[in-house]
Amino acid sequence: MLYKMAVENSAFSLDDSMTESTRLVLKERNDGIIDKRPRKVSHTRKLVVMVAGLVQQFVSVGLGFGLSIMYVELIAVFDAKRSDAALIQGLYLGLAVGTGIVLTGVIKKVGPGPTIIVGSIVACIGLFTSSFAQNLSTIIGLTGVVAGLGMSTCYLSAFISISWIFHEDPGFPLVCLTIGSSLGQFVIPFLYEYFISEYHWSGAFILVSGIALQCIPFGVIIYTSREYFVKSDLNNDDRKDSSTCEGYTVLLKDIVLWILLFDFLIIALSGNVEAWFIVDIMTSRGYTRESGSILVSALGFANFIGRVSGSTLRFKCTKIPTVYHWLWLCPVIAFGHILVINVVGYWGVFAACILQGAAFGMNNSQTPTIMFEASGLARYPQAMSMVNLMYGIGNLFSNVIGGVIRDSFGQYDIAYYIAAGVTILITFNSAIVSCILHRRRRREVQYDSLK
Structure with a gap:
């Protein structure tokens, strides 16, 4: 009603005393058309959406890392090759994290809330039906492919919804969002271990399928917050390329983006070798599967500490590009890889996992902010996809x-040695990006001084 009156009278004045629930921000653009802006969002609403996003990360990533426990069990049950059993976890996380690029347009059109609800149900079906599989290939298809595709909408929707509701300055919230995945890596492997011990591998699949459903109520929360979302900055020219295809075109013209994407690819290829294989390594050294499971959770806990530290670092260091921190983090990660494979003794491996996990968590926590700084609000969904x-x-x-x-x-x-070498390469690439960004910032300062 208020919007209709504003259009008819070509004017509308807002009283600052109006309540947040009734306020509409109307802005008249240069062409005379009046834009209807989202309602002003409260701090409580932001907090609730942040918690909902954390749950999406917790479930989608945690279920994937927990599969490293199932990996060892399924090798023994089906007498399978490790390369075959690895496809379950690889496909799950590959699809859960990677297929968002084909779903970005759907999420932007339908909204992150409904896509989370549908994705959670699909993932639950994939995990639940894996319990009745008679061979490894069926589990690869149901857990790796079906559940992975379902969770892909939950994973990407979390980033998009946080960037839309914290649109003024989403850098710090996006770093905080990644804490959810480290918590999932810490907690959910414990659940896998308990479920397998008590209910065998088939019963474990039934129980973890229920974990996937926990995304649904939080997806509803995100859906009810849709009126607070801001998808682009209407004060600048981001409107012109905020569509999916145009956004990709603009982004792919930037050499910095190409270097960053290459770095993200190779760090994903190398960074998780501990989480993937530490259980198998420890069992081959004569330790129990439970001992290996503790190391996976230790990695998750260290990852959590690293992401909290990364969030604090981003909050304190707001005046420098976030990629600068990779110049010292990547060598620490490389050193951690070397230690894990060479240290003798369980507690020595435990300490090496803590070091590597914390550094890798801090490194990963900065990825969403690095891309936001490189892309801007309007193109951020495409960049993150x-x-x-x-x-x-x-x-x-x-x-x-x-x-x-x-x-x-x-x-x-x-x-592990390949992982260490690749991480050193990322250090050099980060130095190149840092030099390019430094030159760009200096040119911007010079340009502003001439105005």
Whole structure:
């Protein structure tokens, strides 16, 4: 009604004393058309949406990392090759993280809330029906493909909804959002271990399918917050290329984006070797599966500490590009890879996992902000979908390549050394990006001084 009156009278004055629930911000553009802006969002609403996004990350990523426990069990149950069993976890995380690039347009059109609800149901069906599988190939299809595709909408929708509701400055909230995945990596492997011990692998699939359904109520919360979303900055020219295709075209013209995407791909190929294979490594050294499961959760806990530290770092260092921090983080990650495979003794491996997990968590926490700084609000869904595609490809092939290396050479050492070398390469690439960004910032300062 208020909007109709504004159009008819060509004017509408807003009283600052109006309540938040009734306020509409109307802005008249240069062409005389009046835009209807979303309602002003309260801090409570922002917090609720943030919690909903954290749950999406917790479930979608946590279920994937928990499959490293199932990996060892299924090898024994079906007498399978490691390269074959690795496809379950690889496909799940590859699709859950990487297929968002084909769903970006759907999420932007339908909204993140409904896509989360549908995706959660599809993932539940895939995991539940895996319980009745008679062979490994069926589990690969149901868990790896069906559940992975279902969770892909939950994963990407979390980033999009946070960027839309914290549209004024989403850098810090986006870093905080990644904490959900480390919490999932910490908690859910414990649940896998307990479920397998008590109810066998088939019963474990039934129980973890219920975890997937936990995304639904939080998807409803995101859906009810849709009126607060801002999808582009209407004060600048981002409107002109905020559509999906145009956004991709603009982004792919930037050399910085190409370097960053390459870095995201190779760090996804190398960064998770501990999470993928530490259980198998420890069992091959004579330890129990439960001991390996503790190390997976330790990695998740360290990852959580790293992401909290990354959030604090982003909050304190707002005046420098976030990619600068990769110059010192990547060498630490490389050192962690070397330690994990060379340290003798359980507690030595435990300490090495803590070091690598914390550094890798801090590194990963900064990815969404790095891309937001490179793309802007209007093109951020497209930019993040491309990042997720790189992560998806990396997660798929790193898992399979590691399994092939183990089948071929009888150990994982080569995979860890490759991971260390790749991480050093990312350090050099980050230095190149930092130099380019420094020159751009200096030109912007010079331009502003001439105005």
